[in-house]
Amino acid sequence: xxxxxxxxxxxDPRPLVMHxxxxxxxxxxENGLVNLINHLPIEQLRHVIVCVEDYxxxxxxxxxxxxxxxxxHRSRVGAMGVRRAxxxxxxxxxxxxxxxxxxxGLDALVPAWLAGVRYRIHSEHGFDVDNLDxxxxxxxxxxxxxxxxxxxxxxxxxxxxxxLVERMGIDEARIDHIHNGVDTERFRPRPHSESPPERxxxxxxxxxxxxxxxxxxxxxVKDQATLLRALAAxxxxxxxxxxxxxxxxxxxxxxxxxxxxxxxxLNISELVWFAGAVDDVPELLGLFDLFVLPSLNEGISxxxxxxxxxxxxxxxxxxxxxxxxVEDGQGGRLFAPGVVNELADLLVQYLSDAALRxxxxxxxxxxxxxxxxLATMVAAxxxxxxxx
Numbered sequence: 001x002x003x004x005x006x007x008x009x010x011x012d013p014r015p016l017v018m019h020x021x022x023x024x025x026x027x028x029x030e031n032g033l034v035n036l037i038n039h040l041p042i043e044q045l046r047h048v049i050v051c052v053e054d055y056x057x058x059x060x061x062x063x064x065x066x067x068x069x070x071x072x073h074r075s076r077v078g079a080m081g082v083r084r085a086x087x088x089x090x091x092x093x094x095x096x097x098x099x100x101x102x103x104x105g106l107d108a109l110v111p112a113w114l115a116g117v118r119y120r121i122h123s124e125h126g127f128d129v130d131n132l133d134x135x136x137x138x139x140x141x142x143x144x145x146x147x148x149x150x151x152x153x154x155x156x157x158x159x160x161x162x163x164l165v166e167r168m169g170i171d172e173a174r175i176d177h178i179h180n181g182v183d184t185e186r187f188r189p190r191p192h193s194e195s196p197p198e199r200x201x202x203x204x205x206x207x208x209x210x211x212x213x214x215x216x217x218x219x220x221v222k223d224q225a226t227l228l229r230a231l232a233a234x235x236x237x238x239x240x241x242x243x244x245x246x247x248x249x250x251x252x253x254x255x256x257x258x259x260x261x262x263x264x265x266l267n268i269s270e271l272v273w274f275a276g277a278v279d280d281v282p283e284l285l286g287l288f289d290l291f292v293l294p295s296l297n298e299g300i301s302x303x304x305x306x307x308x309x310x311x312x313x314x315x316x317x318x319x320x321x322x323x324x325x326v327e328d329g330q331g332g333r334l335f336a337p338g339v340v341n342e343l344a345d346l347l348v349q350y351l352s353d354a355a356l357r358x359x360x361x362x363x364x365x366x367x368x369x370x371x372x373x374l375a376t377m378v379a380a381x382x383x384x385x386x387x388x
Contacts, residue, residue, distance in 0.1 A: 012046060014043070014044060014045055014046045015044075015045055015046070015095075015096035015097060015385065015386070016045075016046040016047070016048065016093060016094065016095040016096055016097070017045055017046070017047050017048075017095060017096070017097045017098075017099055017385055018047075018048050018050060018089070018090070018093065018095035018097065018098045018099065018108075018112075018117075019033060019037075019047060019048070019049045019050065019099050019101070020050045020052065020086070020098065020099070020100040020101065020105045020107075020108040021033065021049065021050075021051060021052070021100075021101045021102070021104075021105060022051070022052050022053055022101075022102065022104040022105070023051050023052070023053040023054050023055060023056075024049060024051050024054075024055035024056065024058055024059050024069060025055065025056040025058045026056070026058050026217065026251070026252070026277050027217055028125070028180075028216075028299070028301060028302040028303065029101060029102070029125045029126075029299075030058060031302050032125075032156075032180050032302055032377075033049070033101075034058075034061050034062055035181070035183065035374060035377075036377070036378060036381055037049075037062060037064060037067060038061075038062065038063045038064065039374060039375075039378045040378055040381065040382055040385075041382070042064060042066070044382070044386065045382075045385055045386070046066060047064070047066075047067050048067065048068045048069075048070065048089075048093060048095070049062075049067065049068070049069045049070070050070050050072065050086065050089060050108070051069065051070065051071045051072060052072055052074045052082055052104045052105070052107060052108075053071065053072070053073060053074050053075060053104075054071040054073060055069050055071055070089065072085050072086070074104070074107075079107060082107050083107055083108075083110060083111045084111070086107065086108045086111040086112065087111035087112075087114055087115050090111060090112050090115035090116070090117050091115050095112075095117055096117075096119060097117075097119045097120075097121060097385050098112040098117045098119070098120045098121065099121040099122075099123065099385075100120070100121070100122045100123070101122070101123045101124075101125060102123070102124060102125055102126075103139055103142065103143075105122065105123075106122070106142055106143070106146045109122070109146050109149040109150065110146075110149065112149075113149050118151075119151055119152075119387065120149060120150055120151050121150070121151065121152045121153070121154060121384065122146070122150045122152075122153055122154070123153070123154040123155070123156070124153070124154075124155050124156075124160045124163075124164065124299070125156050125160075125299040125300075126156075126157075126160065126297055126298055126299030126320060126321075140167060140168060143164075143168050144168055144169060147168065147169070147170060150174070151174075152174060152175075152176060152384065153170060153174055153175040153176065154175070154176050154177075154178055154384070155175060155176075155177055155178075155299075156177075156178065156179060156180055156299045156300040156321060157177075157179070157299050157300050157320055157321030157324055158177060158321075158324060159320050159321055159323075159324070160299055160320070160321070161175050161177050176380070176384060178377060178380045178381065178384075179300055179324075179371070179372055179376075179377060180299075180300040180301075180302055180305060180372070180377060181305070181372055181373050181374035181375065181376055181377030181378065182302065182305040182306055182308075182309045182368060182372055182373070182374055183309075183374045184309050184368060184369060184373055184374070186282055187282050187285070187305075187306045187309035187310050188282075188309065188310065188311075188365075189310055189311030189361070189365060190286045190310075199280075199283060199284070199287065200273070200287065201273055203246070203270055203273070204246045204248070204273055206243065206244055206246065207243075207244065208243075208244040209244055209246060209289075210241075210244055210245050210246075210289045210290070210351050210354075211246050211247075211248060211287055211288050211289050211290075212231070212245065212246070212247045212248070212288070212289070212290045212291075212292055212347070212351070213247070213248040213249075213250065213284070213285065213287075213288035213290070213291055213292070213307075214227060214247075214248070214249055214250065214251075214291065214292050214293060214294070214303075215250040215251055215281060215284075215285075215291075215303040215306075215307075216250075216251050216293070216295070216303055217251050217252070217253040218249075218251050218252060218253030218254065218255040218256050218259060219253045219254060219255060220255065220296070221295060221296050221297055222251075222253075222294070222295050222296075223294045223295055223296050223317075223337065223338060224249055224255070224259055224294065225255075225258075225259060225262055226294045226337075226338050226339075226340055226343065227247070227249075227292055227294045227343070228247075228259065228262050228263055228266060228268065228272070229262075229266065229340045229344075230294075230340045230341075230343035230344040230347055231245075231247055231266075231268055231271065231272075231344075231347060232266035232267065232268050233340055233341065233344035234344045234345075234347040234348045234351065235268065235271070237344065237348055238348050238351075238352070241348070241351050241352070242271070245271060245351055246271050246272070246273065247268075247271055247272045247273070248272075248273045248275055248284065248287075248288065249272065249273070249274050249275065250275045250276070250277075250278055250281070250284055251275075251276070251277060252276050252277040256274065259274070260274060281306065282306075282310070285306060285307060285310045285312065286310065288307070288310075288312055289312070289357055290312065290313055290315065290350050290351070290357060291303075291304070291307035291312045291313070291314045291315070291332075292314075292315045292316070292343070292347075293314065293315070293316045293317065293322065294316075294317050294337070294338075294343065295316075295317050295319060295320075295322070295337070296317070296319060296337050296338065297319050297320050298317075298319055298320040298321055298322050299320055299321050300320075300321040300324065300325065301316070301321065301322060301325065304316055304322065304325050304326065305325065305368060305372050307364070308325065308326075308331060308364035308365060308367060308368045308372075309364075309365060309368045310365070311361040311362060311364060311365040312361050312364060313331060313332045313350065313356070313357050313360035313361045313364060314326050314331060314332035314364060315332055315333050315334075315335060315343065315346050315347075315350065316332065316333075316334055316335075317334070317335060317336070317337040317338075318334040318335060318336055318337065319337050322334065325367075325372070326364075327363070327367065330360065330363050330367075331360050331361075331363040331364035331367055332360055332364065333346050
């Protein structure tokens, strides 16, 4: 399957960047890629996205008409089929830059080298639940074997850069550290009146509502189960909070049914709204009073950056790049991943103190404006791609 594009010919003088990712659907890495393509100068660079597996209608968020998206269906054609297809694409399209991302992107490096693509970049955006600390021997070996084929590495956090240096043996001089950036105009503080209460289901329209929210794909590494357990524990410790506290879980994925069953088991079903995947994330974030990300691992979380840009205090697990985003005690708090009691204590504190939420939310917004703007990220990638 291919999302066709009104692109120029191979003779177009603008360098072509071929982005290779696992799939293009709702997710932090994917959202970052779409934001990057939408904001890089169209007169200077062309782009094609090659999905090792497939893509969804999330691809429609690409605003440029000249960007082609190609699905290779690795699960159907196998690794060798993907490598042959990438070789053929490189020979046909003649990209100036190949930019592969994460483990499955490694499949592109050998065929790109064989096809004569001289400038090959590889990014690491975070490891999955079966390899949280980057110690999986097979994955480590694959990364080391492909390292000679990579001209430049990009990591989205200092934590990931350290893993490449210490565990993969990558020379630090070959690594660029580029934080994700957030659109601070689209994601900005707004009165709740700008996000209509009608957007909420009836069960959430309660007097004095304090809405806790999280956004992310419903999969093990995101660990929404810990948030549900912590909410239940917080309600047991402070029963009065139950009247006005509600939780919105935004996202879809394989754990939707188990998480709904867990909420029922914990006797908090009436407090939890499973909103599904949505397009109007800023509108929903505008209804939140507190943002929580309980992930077991993260690179640099786009959802944390978006919440901070919206002026929300953030409670985040102390993993990966989260510690580079959330200033503990300033714009929110960090907690040990998977520790229900610690998160429950924080929920009680923040649900009970509106002034704390307002003060730390303002600090979050200020931090994003200083260090994590979209313009800063785009400028760094532009410089990387336009190297001679």
